[in-house]
Amino acid sequence: MKSVLLNIILALIAAPLLPGIINRVKAVFAGRKGQPLLQLYYDLHKLLKKSAVFSSATTFFFWVGPLAGFAVLAGSLLVVPQAQGKSLVQFPGDIILFVYLFGVMRFFAVVSAMDTGSSFEGMGASREIQFAVFAEPALFVGLVTLARKTANLSLSGIYSSFSWHDGTILMLVSAAFFIIFLAENSRLPVDDPNTHLELTMIHEVMVLDHSGPDLAIIFYSASLKLWILGSLVVGAIIPMHTGNIIFDELIFLSGIAALSLAVGIVESCMARLKLLKVPQLLIAGFALAMLALIFQIM
Amino acid sequence: MFEFILSVSIIFTSGIIACLLNRHPGKASFIGAAGAVTGSTIGLIASIRIILNDITVYKKGICAFNIGTLSTGIDQLSAFFLIPLFILVAVSSVYGIQYLKPFYAKKTIGSFWLFFNLLAASMATLVIARNGVFFLVAWEIMSLSSYFLVTFEDEHKSVRQAGIIYLIANHIGVMFLFFMFAMMGKACGSMEFSDFSAASSAILPVSSALFIMATIGFGVKAGFVPFHFWLPQAHPAAPSPVSALMSAVMIKTGIYGLLRILIFIGPPHLWWGITLFGIGLISGIYGVLFALAQRDIKRLLAYCSVENIGIIAMGIGLGLIGLNKKLPVLALFGFAGSLLHVFNHALFKGLLFLGAGAVAQQTGTRNMEILGGIFKKMPATGITFLIGAAAISGLPPLNGFVSEFLIYFGSFKCITVSSLSVVVSSLLAITGLAFIGALAAACFTKVFSIVFLGSARSASAEKAAEPGKMMRAGMVFLAVLCVLTGISMPLIIPCFHGLLTEVSGLAFSEIDMFLSQAKTTFVFINKIYAVIAVVFTCAFLLRKKILAGKIVRTAPTWDCGYSHPSAKMQYTGSSFVQPITDFFNFILRAGKKTELSSDIFPKKISLRFESQDIFMRYIYEPLSEKIYSLIMKLRWIQHGRLQVYILYIVATLLVLIIWKLG
Numbered sequence: 001m002k003s004v005l006l007n008i009i010l011a012l013i014a015a016p017l018l019p020g021i022i023n024r025v026k027a028v029f030a031g032r033k034g035q036p037l038l039q040l041y042y043d044l045h046k047l048l049k050k051s052a053v054f055s056s057a058t059t060f061f062f063w064v065g066p067l068a069g070f071a072v073l074a075g076s077l078l079v080v081p082q083a084q085g086k087s088l089v090q091f092p093g094d095i096i097l098f099v100y101l102f103g104v105m106r107f108f109a110v111v112s113a114m115d116t117g118s119s120f121e122g123m124g125a126s127r128e129i130q131f132a133v134f135a136e137p138a139l140f141v142g143l144v145t146l147a148r149k150t151a152n153l154s155l156s157g158i159y160s161s162f163s164w165h166d167g168t169i170l171m172l173v174s175a176a177f178f179i180i181f182l183a184e185n186s187r188l189p190v191d192d193p194n195t196h197l198e199l200t201m202i203h204e205v206m207v208l209d210h211s212g213p214d215l216a217i218i219f220y221s222a223s224l225k226l227w228i229l230g231s232l233v234v235g236a237i238i239p240m241h242t243g244n245i246i247f248d249e250l251i252f253l254s255g256i257a258a259l260s261l262a263v264g265i266v267e268s269c270m271a272r273l274k275l276l277k278v279p280q281l282l283i284a285g286f287a288l289a290m291l292a293l294i295f296q297i298m
Numbered sequence: 299m300f301e302f303i304l305s306v307s308i309i310f311t312s313g314i315i316a317c318l319l320n321r322h323p324g325k326a327s328f329i330g331a332a333g334a335v336t337g338s339t340i341g342l343i344a345s346i347r348i349i350l351n352d353i354t355v356y357k358k359g360i361c362a363f364n365i366g367t368l369s370t371g372i373d374q375l376s377a378f379f380l381i382p383l384f385i386l387v388a389v390s391s392v393y394g395i396q397y398l399k400p401f402y403a404k405k406t407i408g409s410f411w412l413f414f415n416l417l418a419a420s421m422a423t424l425v426i427a428r429n430g431v432f433f434l435v436a437w438e439i440m441s442l443s444s445y446f447l448v449t450f451e452d453e454h455k456s457v458r459q460a461g462i463i464y465l466i467a468n469h470i471g472v473m474f475l476f477f478m479f480a481m482m483g484k485a486c487g488s489m490e491f492s493d494f495s496a497a498s499s500a501i502l503p504v505s506s507a508l509f510i511m512a513t514i515g516f517g518v519k520a521g522f523v524p525f526h527f528w529l530p531q532a533h534p535a536a537p538s539p540v541s542a543l544m545s546a547v548m549i550k551t552g553i554y555g556l557l558r559i560l561i562f563i564g565p566p567h568l569w570w571g572i573t574l575f576g577i578g579l580i581s582g583i584y585g586v587l588f589a590l591a592q593r594d595i596k597r598l599l600a601y602c603s604v605e606n607i608g609i610i611a612m613g614i615g616l617g618l619i620g621l622n623k624k625l626p627v628l629a630l631f632g633f634a635g636s637l638l639h640v641f642n643h644a645l646f647k648g649l650l651f652l653g654a655g656a657v658a659q660q661t662g663t664r665n666m667e668i669l670g671g672i673f674k675k676m677p678a679t680g681i682t683f684l685i686g687a688a689a690i691s692g693l694p695p696l697n698g699f700v701s702e703f704l705i706y707f708g709s710f711k712c713i714t715v716s717s718l719s720v721v722v723s724s725l726l727a728i729t730g731l732a733f734i735g736a737l738a739a740a741c742f743t744k745v746f747s748i749v750f751l752g753s754a755r756s757a758s759a760e761k762a763a764e765p766g767k768m769m770r771a772g773m774v775f776l777a778v779l780c781v782l783t784g785i786s787m788p789l790i791i792p793c794f795h796g797l798l799t800e801v802s803g804l805a806f807s808e809i810d811m812f813l814s815q816a817k818t819t820f821v822f823i824n825k826i827y828a829v830i831a832v833v834f835t836c837a838f839l840l841r842k843k844i845l846a847g848k849i850v851r852t853a854p855t856w857d858c859g860y861s862h863p864s865a866k867m868q869y870t871g872s873s874f875v876q877p878i879t880d881f882f883n884f885i886l887r888a889g890k891k892t893e894l895s896s897d898i899f900p901k902k903i904s905l906r907f908e909s910q911d912i913f914m915r916y917i918y919e920p921l922s923e924k925i926y927s928l929i930m931k932l933r934w935i936q937h938g939r940l941q942v943y944i945l946y947i948v949a950t951l952l953v954l955i956i957w958k959l960g
Contacts, residue, residue: 117752122869
């Protein structure tokens with residue numbers, strides 16, 4: 001119980017570190033020195049001190065959206081399995097709630113972006129919601145596979161009962177989850193967080209008009225989302241639990257760090273896909289999860 | 299039982315009185331609505347009492363005709379369907395008082411209320427009818443009265459056409475029901491429902507035929523694909539309180555009928571479940587895809603009803619599969635999910651239709667693409683519409699989530715069994731629901747943001763204002779119910795005991811186990827909601843504190859340096875969903891017509907998108923043309939000459955006499 005609580009606090013504190021790691025990896029690949037690892041903390045601090053500018057077209061949805069998105073993420077943090085595959089709350093069926101909480105977050109993000117009446121934000125919102133159409137079923141198929149494998153219906157129940165024999169299935173599912181992880185967090189090859197052209201962005205363009213504390217909470221939520229969905233990938237890639245809480249904690253944390261490293265490497269090595277190709281990537285994720293399920297049934 | 303008969307008679311009588319007061323539209327509206335509200339309240343209280351106390355009443359008809367009796371009865375299933383019915387009748391009649399005001403000079407308001415109350419009374423009657431003939435009579439009154447309501451604004455050609463399509467669809471459906479009841483009556487030797495359930499062995503040999511006829515007959519009313527074609531026509535044509543009532547409750551009478559017949563015809567075959575599940579899945583995906591492509595807000599909602607009926611049918615299908623495969627978990631979660639969805643869909647779809655009606659009336663258009671920015675002018679409508687939109691997208695903590703959750707949960711539970719058909723259908727249910735849910739979210743973020751957010755795209759959106767108190771009251775009431783149902787599941791789910799016993803026929807112990815399981819899950823979910831609410835409140839207060847004392851400025855939306863933005867530059871609904879509609883164009887088959895001039899300075903260019911229902915375009919229209927041309931070949935019988943007609947009469951008489959004497 002205590003260790004799980006610790007994990008949640010750790011996630012809340014350390015999540016902004018992940019974008020820092022990713023950026024550092026990219027900088028090393030590009031031969032640059034790069035931003036400080038703690039850059040996002042500085043940014044958050046600065047943004048929280050600032051005031052805000054609102055578009056005259058907006059209503060209160062504009063600023064309620066980010067707040068609600070953050071609150072929902074905090075809710076999903078309660079059920080997500082972290083070190084040792086454990087979570088604070090677990091009950092059969094929390095898988096479904098988990099996926100739907102991300103749906104709620106997306107709903108608020110889209111409404112809050114559309115509130116400005118900006119074409120650019122409309123484009124971002126439209127893409128965000130389109131990719132969910134492919135990502136959500138893929139995520140569910142992956143979870144179905146794991147649920148069938150472990151005969152368990154709660155996320156931490158599933159994640160705490162893996163064994164090394166599940167290798168093939170876990171590999172396929174974690175590959176699928178990795179694709180979904182990249183898409184949901186608006187990373188390359190789905191979305192380029194560093195692009196300078198509004199027309200091509202997804203997540204960054206949806207928050208063009210947000211400023212000050214609202215933008216801070218958006219950035220913070222984005223890093224927290226990276227952590228939460230990352231835990232799903234890490235837990236499936238490293239299904240090992242030593243039983244020693246400190247070892248497991250270290251394994252989990254280095255897993256999360258390694259995942260950020262992998263994201264950085266992916267971002268350094270490939271270009272963003274054409275937007276029309278993104279559904280194909282997500283369908284590939286769906287196919288991987290489906291393959292895992294077929295293996296499981298056979 | 300007395301309360302129900304009283305309630306139906308109050309609704310019916312007030313309709314007649316309203317019709318007599320045709321000269322005084324204000325009074326007619328008041329009497330009609332007051333009667334509907336009083337009757338509904340009595341009926342609602344009685345139905346809730348029946349559910350809570352698990353009562354079943356049966357009353358043999360007092361007056362018997364040679365073809366049927368007026369037997370009535372009430373059990374858990376009837377009471378369960380009566381609850382949303384009475385809620386929606388009351389809400390939409392209160393809403394209707396205000397909605398009809400602009401029509402006072404042009405229309406006969408009294409006759410509107412006659413048909414409206416007749417529709418309400420006939421729906422309630424068919425739910426409590428316990429005789430095949432009586433049921434069909436009520437069914438027919440329901441279809442006809444709703445036809446007159448759909449064609450309320452009959453000065454428009456599109457409305458008249460929609461009315462005809464609706465009438466034809468209904469009568470195709472009822473034809474199957476006639477056959478079905480005739481077959482049941484023949485097998486059991488009586489039209490009484492009590493005899494149907496007593497003579498299950500007599501029904502057994504023909505049960506599959508009965509299932510097919512019930513699925514088609516009731517499916518037309520419910521809007522199963524491919525019998526859904528009347529919905530996108532009739533719902534936009536009807537006045538909004540009527541569309542709300544029709545979409546929220548009337549199409550559910552199809553589900554009620556189907557469940558009632560399924561109870562009579564005994565243990566289900568596997569293919570029944572698979573068929574219903576398949577129809578549901580196809581309806582769900584088809585409905586939501588076509589909803590995405592619509593510009594007319596009410597047509598969009600109509601397609602969305604097809605989607606939700608699909609989800610309900612999926613649940614029933616899973617229930618039947620579960621019964622057949624002796625998997626009580628699947629059966630109970632499937633049935634409970636679909637029944638709960640019947641109730642939930644009534645609430646949020648009613649709410650959305652009322653909201654759409656308010657928007658359409660205040661702005662004078664149903665075309666979403668020329669609206670925008672009306673949230674600031676209609677905040678109450680906007681907030682309630684948002685709640686409806688989130689609920690229909692199945693988002694927690696609203697009521698749409700809980701019913702889908704039950705279906706998901708049952709499917710997840712059965713993903714571990716060995717039977718391949720169960721695993722495949724569970725998997726299809728989960729992925730199908732996820733897919734439908736994501737598309738519905740796309741569809742309703744589109745509707746809400748294009749209509750309510752941004753800035754006004756036209757003068758008609760500019761002049762929008764909040765509708766009157768009564769219209770607002772109806773919407774707020776339903777929105778509150780949507781939220782309450784979503785968060786009070788631990789209290790609601792135990793009331794499903796009797797209902798599930800009736801529908802599934804399973805043992806008490808199994809149902810008890812299911813209910814306690816569902817209850818604990820919902821308690822957990824509510825705890826998570828509570829945490830989210832606390833975090834949200836804290837974040838909200840923190841933000842307020844941070845921003846306090848700072849100068850918050852207002853500026854135009856950032857548009858990348860372009861300094862003269864106009865409202866027309868906003869993203870439109872069509873462009874918002876274009877990536878999805880393009881991807882699924884192999885189903886939608888939308889036509890795209892572009893006219894580009896080749897001049898260097900083109901004066902006029904045009905782009906036109908058309909998405910027409912594929913079943914209408916490829917099946918029903920060619921079919922009706924065939925029938926029409928066939929009928930035209932018989933035109934020669936009619937010349938319009940009186941002499942020839944008299945000849946026909948004489949000839950007919952002669953033939954009859956010869957036949958009788960010979």
